[in-house]
Amino acid sequence: MADSLRRLINNESCRILQEKLENWYKDYHINSCDQNLNRCCEIIEMNSMIQGQLFTILNQTAREGGHYAGVETIKSRLLPWLGTCFSSTTSGRPFETSLSLIQESIEKERQLREFASTRNHELQQLEKELNSTRLQLTLVQQDLKASQAQEESTLRNLDRLNDYEQQVQILKDEIAILGAQKSVLHSRLARSRSPSPRPCRSRSPSPLPLRSCSPGRARLTNAARHAHLVARFSEIYTQERLDAQNLLRTYIDDLEIVQRIIYVAAVESFHAAKMAFRQFKMRVRKTLSLTYSGPESLEDTVLDYIVRHEDLYDVQASVNEVIRAMNINPKISFPPEVDFIMISSLIRELCRVAFSMQTLVPPLDIAFGADGELFNESKYRRSYDSDFTAPLVVYHVWPALMENDSIIVKGEAVSKRGALWSRRSRSKSRSRSRSMSPILSHSASPSRTLLPRSRSPSPIRSGSPRL
Numbered sequence: 001m002a003d004s005l006r007r008l009i010n011n012e013s014c015r016i017l018q019e020k021l022e023n024w025y026k027d028y029h030i031n032s033c034d035q036n037l038n039r040c041c042e043i044i045e046m047n048s049m050i051q052g053q054l055f056t057i058l059n060q061t062a063r064e065g066g067h068y069a070g071v072e073t074i075k076s077r078l079l080p081w082l083g084t085c086f087s088s089t090t091s092g093r094p095f096e097t098s099l100s101l102i103q104e105s106i107e108k109e110r111q112l113r114e115f116a117s118t119r120n121h122e123l124q125q126l127e128k129e130l131n132s133t134r135l136q137l138t139l140v141q142q143d144l145k146a147s148q149a150q151e152e153s154t155l156r157n158l159d160r161l162n163d164y165e166q167q168v169q170i171l172k173d174e175i176a177i178l179g180a181q182k183s184v185l186h187s188r189l190a191r192s193r194s195p196s197p198r199p200c201r202s203r204s205p206s207p208l209p210l211r212s213c214s215p216g217r218a219r220l221t222n223a224a225r226h227a228h229l230v231a232r233f234s235e236i237y238t239q240e241r242l243d244a245q246n247l248l249r250t251y252i253d254d255l256e257i258v259q260r261i262i263y264v265a266a267v268e269s270f271h272a273a274k275m276a277f278r279q280f281k282m283r284v285r286k287t288l289s290l291t292y293s294g295p296e297s298l299e300d301t302v303l304d305y306i307v308r309h310e311d312l313y314d315v316q317a318s319v320n321e322v323i324r325a326m327n328i329n330p331k332i333s334f335p336p337e338v339d340f341i342m343i344s345s346l347i348r349e350l351c352r353v354a355f356s357m358q359t360l361v362p363p364l365d366i367a368f369g370a371d372g373e374l375f376n377e378s379k380y381r382r383s384y385d386s387d388f389t390a391p392l393v394v395y396h397v398w399p400a401l402m403e404n405d406s407i408i409v410k411g412e413a414v415s416k417r418g419a420l421w422s423r424r425s426r427s428k429s430r431s432r433s434r435s436m437s438p439i440l441s442h443s444a445s446p447s448r449t450l451l452p453r454s455r456s457p458s459p460i461r462s463g464s465p466r467l
Contacts, residue, residue, distance in 0.1 A: 004057050017046045172312055218303040222361055229357050234409060236349055237398050244346040251338050259397045261332050266399055268325045269347050270366050272318040273354035307359050318351040319344055366399035380413040390415040
């Protein structure tokens, strides 16, 4: 600013302007009109040059003072002067435009300052939120690490639990063996203390060991256990089966699929229980055969021992076997978000009843059933939504209970006309529907369900019970 002011002084523009004004004044009356106008324009040009230099000095001075310095002076002196001195019609419009531009510039500068302040405040808020988010992310990462560590610990605990379960099973087997040996030792001790070594021997000379005159516990309680187990089988049909059906209906709308799943669960439960009974009986027979020499037959003693120690039956292992078999059964479908373990209570009760039925003489078993077979009135009763004139069975709801070759408790089946043809069409289109529940292609035929698995022959397949 000082340099511009110095240059203005050194140029002596103001002195020259003053001299031109004085000369024009002296010659004003002598000059013609054109000469006076030329003199006036010349003076105006010099004045405008001086004003331009002065406005430059004004801008530099205001800039050196900062954003807010000189604002009041400009408002109180410069702006009113610009508005009053240059308000004529010839020269007022450009200065009014300049005034409005200056005012707009000041207003824009104020708005820019406010906007900058607002942006700074928003940036500070965003920075705070970012720091908070980073903190939350750190906490989430810590929780994730803790969850991973907990999961790894849980897996290790599950492995140890499996080892414990195997050890418990081994201990149960050892307890069963020790119990059998104890029973043998007690029987020997009782015979050694008996005053009469031949209380019930036959009069006929026979080199074979003579039997006891009284039957064992299993045969004495056979009739009572038979009646109880038959009643329990019917109770499972009327209570546990309906509970499982209502539970499955919350996930599956198709009643047929639900009934097929329950029927397959019943068939697989009997099969798993019979397999477990066979293995348990083999272990007991193998143990007792080493030291047994009592008056009763070995088979009766084995059966008595199983009846007394049914609590040693590992029903959970049979439940797991049933669920595993159902998961690979291609004839039934199930939503992926649920599991067959939902009906484990029904499977557990069926396994217990089926295991106990194998201790009866003769044992009880369920009847063989296949989709598309002829409906047998003595074997099944029709479901409420059946076609009572149809000769074929579409699918089974509940198996029949048999003793040898006689039906003692009827099962339940659904009969429809054209069952075989409808199954074929469903396997192609999967879109057939009926009045109450659509028949899907996932039919739970127990015979075809069990065939793909490599198991030993079962009375479910042959229609006759076995141990």
